[in-house]
Amino acid sequence: MGKATGFIEIRRRDRGYDAVDERVKHYHEFVIPLGDEATRDQAARCMDCGIPFCHNGCPVNNIIPEWNDLVYKNQWREALEVLHSTNNFPEFTGRLCPAPCEESCTLNLDDEPVTIKTIECAIVDRGWQEGWIEPQVPVRRSGKLVAVIGSGPAGLACAQQLARTGHRVAVFEKNRRMGGLLRYGIPDFKMETDKIDRRIAQMQAEGVRFRPNSHIGGNVPVDKLLRDSDAIVLACGSERPRDLEIPGREAAGVHFAMDFLVQQNRRVSGEAFVNDEILATGKNVIVIGGGDTGADCVGTSNRQGASSVTQLEIMPRPPEREDKLLTWPDWPLKLRTSTSHHEGCERDWSVVTRSVRSKNGVVTGLELVRLEWKQDDNGQSRMSEIEGSEFTIEADLILLAMGFVHPVHEGLLEQLGVELDHRGNVAASEADYRSSNDKVFACGDARRGQSLVVWAIREGRQAARSVDRFLMGQTELPR
Numbered sequence: 001m002g003k004a005t006g007f008i009e010i011r012r013r014d015r016g017y018d019a020v021d022e023r024v025k026h027y028h029e030f031v032i033p034l035g036d037e038a039t040r041d042q043a044a045r046c047m048d049c050g051i052p053f054c055h056n057g058c059p060v061n062n063i064i065p066e067w068n069d070l071v072y073k074n075q076w077r078e079a080l081e082v083l084h085s086t087n088n089f090p091e092f093t094g095r096l097c098p099a100p101c102e103e104s105c106t107l108n109l110d111d112e113p114v115t116i117k118t119i120e121c122a123i124v125d126r127g128w129q130e131g132w133i134e135p136q137v138p139v140r141r142s143g144k145l146v147a148v149i150g151s152g153p154a155g156l157a158c159a160q161q162l163a164r165t166g167h168r169v170a171v172f173e174k175n176r177r178m179g180g181l182l183r184y185g186i187p188d189f190k191m192e193t194d195k196i197d198r199r200i201a202q203m204q205a206e207g208v209r210f211r212p213n214s215h216i217g218g219n220v221p222v223d224k225l226l227r228d229s230d231a232i233v234l235a236c237g238s239e240r241p242r243d244l245e246i247p248g249r250e251a252a253g254v255h256f257a258m259d260f261l262v263q264q265n266r267r268v269s270g271e272a273f274v275n276d277e278i279l280a281t282g283k284n285v286i287v288i289g290g291g292d293t294g295a296d297c298v299g300t301s302n303r304q305g306a307s308s309v310t311q312l313e314i315m316p317r318p319p320e321r322e323d324k325l326l327t328w329p330d331w332p333l334k335l336r337t338s339t340s341h342h343e344g345c346e347r348d349w350s351v352v353t354r355s356v357r358s359k360n361g362v363v364t365g366l367e368l369v370r371l372e373w374k375q376d377d378n379g380q381s382r383m384s385e386i387e388g389s390e391f392t393i394e395a396d397l398i399l400l401a402m403g404f405v406h407p408v409h410e411g412l413l414e415q416l417g418v419e420l421d422h423r424g425n426v427a428a429s430e431a432d433y434r435s436s437n438d439k440v441f442a443c444g445d446a447r448r449g450q451s452l453v454v455w456a457i458r459e460g461r462q463a464a465r466s467v468d469r470f471l472m473g474q475t476e477l478p479r
Contacts, residue, residue, distance in 0.1 A: 001065055002072035006044035012112045013042060020343050024302050027188040027268050029095070030339075034115075036076075039122045042115045043071035049106040053329040054116060057104025059458045060087045064101060064116055071119060080127040083120060085478070088157045088457060089199060091128070092182065094121025095191045097454045098292075098336075104329035111321075128198065135205035138166040144471045147172060147229040149216050149412065152180025153453045154444025155235030156199065157460030158467070161477055163208045165468055171208060172225075174215035176271060180237060182453070184262045187296050189303070193269065217411030226416075231439050231467050234426055235460060236412065238445035242402040244288065248356030253363035257293050257401035264300050280306040284394050286366060287311040288353060289401030292338075297399045299340030310346040310393065314383075316373045317349035352385070356398065365394045404450040416440060425449050433463040434470070441467055 003009075016032040017023065023030035034042065046068035054064045063082050070079035083090050094117055105113035127133045144167045148159045151173040163169045177183055179196040200210065214220045225232060241256045243249070255278050266273045280301035287297045290313030301309045322332035341347065350371040357365040370389035376382050406424030407413060413420070419427040419436035426435055426442035433441045443463035444456040461478070468475040 001048040002046040002068050003044035004048065006041075006072075007047045007107055007112075007114075010041050010045050012045065012107075012115060013038060014115050015118050017339060023189070024343050027264075027303060029189060029192055031095075033122060033125070034118060036122075036126070039119055040072055040074065043068040043119050045107065045112075046072070046114050047106065053104040053106060054101040054114075057329060057331075058101040059452070059454045060093075060461070061458075062086050062101065062116075062120070064114075067123060068114065068116075068119060071123065076123065076126050077130070077132050079123050080132055083123050087120075087454075088160050088461065089153065090120050090124040091195050091199075092153060092191065093117075093454050093457065094124060095195075096186060097452060100331050100454075103331055106329075109324055109328060133202065135202050136164050137206055138164055140166050141168070141207075142166045142472065144168065144230040145170065145228065146231045146233065146467060146471075147225050148233045148235055149225075150180055150235035150237055150444070150446070151178040151210070152182055152235060152237055152444065152456060154237075154446075154456035154460040154463075155180065155233070156203070157457045158233050158235060158443060158464045159208050159460075160203050160206065161461055161464035162467060163203065163206045165464075165475075165477055167468070167471065169208045170211055170229075172211045172214040172216055172220065174213070174218065176212055177269075178210050178212060181258075184265050185258055185293075185296075186265075187261065187300055188265065188268050189299060190296070215411075217413075217415050222412060222415040226439075229439070230471055231441065233463055233467060234407075234412075234416075234418075234435070234440065234442040234446050235444045235456075235463075236407055236446050238404040238406055238425070238450045239408050240405050240424075241400065242405050244353060244400050244402065246353055246355050248358055248363075251356050251358035251363040252361055253358075253396060254356060254398045255400065257287070257289065257297050257399045260399050261293070261296055261300060264304070278397070280304040280309075280397055282307050283396035285309045285397045285399065286393065286395040287399045287401055289313070289403065290315065290347075290349075291401065291403065293403070294399075294401035295338040295340045297401055298345045299338075299343060301397075301399075302340070302343045302345075306397075308346070309344060310348065311341075312351045312353070312368070313347070313349045314352055314371065315349065316371075350383075352383075354390075357392065357395075363395055363398055365392050366398065367392050404445070406449065407446045418442070423449060430462070432466045433459070434466065439470075441470075 018030040067079040067082045099117040102113040148171045285301045285306045318335045322334045354367045370386045371383045421427040428442040443459035465477040
């Protein structure tokens with residue numbers, strides 16, 4: 001805990017943001033840190049709640065009260081050690097995680113949770129500034145080689161844990177640069193890629209070998225990898241997007257959200273791309289899908305100078321505030337408005353798309369209908385179209401941000417012959433992360449399906465523990 005009476009004396013205060021009219025002119029991060037003293041005050045609010053529900057709310061089980069107490073006592077380096085004991089990359093989660101820990105905070109019962117995410121980010125940023133974060137080179141080497149396929153947060157966390165325990169680790173990435181969707185799918189205005197680069201440099205010093213431009217099952221044969229490696233970890237993500245199978249879908253100007261976002265990230269970094277340009281400049285943009293990817297499309301469209309941005313969601317509008325007594329300390333369903341929405345966006349709920357309108361093969365709009373949601377006799381929500389509610393909306397660019405269904409099966413997974421679960425993900429239990437092939441493990445979105453960066457880090461760490469036990473017969477890596 002922090003100060004015994006801190007939660008009574010000090011009000012919650014979070015990080016601020018640059019003004020909208022300034023931040024939409026660039027792709028840099030625009031969060032304004034609190035500063036050391038203000039962060040210490042916020043850490044002081046962590047109360048002696050008896051049962052720290054924040055531990056369970058956090059997928060990596062961050063030891064939150066302890067590092068809050070250390071920050072309050074101005075013991076920043078010790079706080080960093082505690083933070084790193086459960087999370088390899090807190091600068092990622094401190095920027096990208098939706099903070100389920102704060103929803104589980106006891107003080108959230110009064111809508112004043114501790115600013116856990118902000119404190120976490122401040123700790124690790126201070127660590128980088130002070131030079132406290134250094135490579136952890138193992139004393140002994142096992143001689144075992146592990147191939148990690150995919151360099152997103154799951155693959156990087158797994159690779160770092162295995163390297164630190166003494167294994168030779170090679171990370172294979174099909175793209176030119178390492179980072180997976182951290183680099184190519186997350187807009188730079190949410191997290192700039194220098195945060196990834198310095199972790200890559202740290203891991204290289206720890207002995208991890210990175211192999212970009214290596215598409216396993218493509219330009220790198222799967223059989224060779226199986227022969228040369230003592231274990232393989234599938235951390236290749238969930239990249240098959242959910243499509244919208246409606247009349248007119250084939251019109252020019254209808255794109256998957258990730259094609260749009262990846263292209264912009266390549267543009268920002270100066271990396272070439274082969275596909276035709278997808279730009280929102282001067283266009284009426286419709287984003288179909290109400291999640292984080294959709295919000296990222298909104299922010300990117302605004303920065304590209306879209307004429308208008310509208311986000312559509314098939315589900316009903318969530319409540320502004322959850323029923324705490326019903327949902328706490330679990331993750332609640334409630335209306336969430338991102339910084340991208342504040343930059344300019346119309347939002348509409350309970351809407352389904354019937355068809356895409358086009359002229360000469362180019363999109364001009366959407367035909368939609370409103371929905372009514374009711375519970376059936378089993379308590380399940382069912383939707384039905386509202387008669388006479390049809391309407392149209394103009395569109396020059398339509399971005400499909402309806403999530404991802406499973407990893408790509410063609411190539412790597414088919415050639416490995418690993419079993420898939422009923423959703424099309426790699427079948428591997430949370431107990432040992434082992435696939436149907438004894439020397440092949442799976443973690444992150446490839447195993448659990450589309451999820452959060454913090455879940456990816458958790459699964460990468462836990463998979464590393466299972467791989468180490470498989471290779472050595474025992475393990476000292478934390479779960």
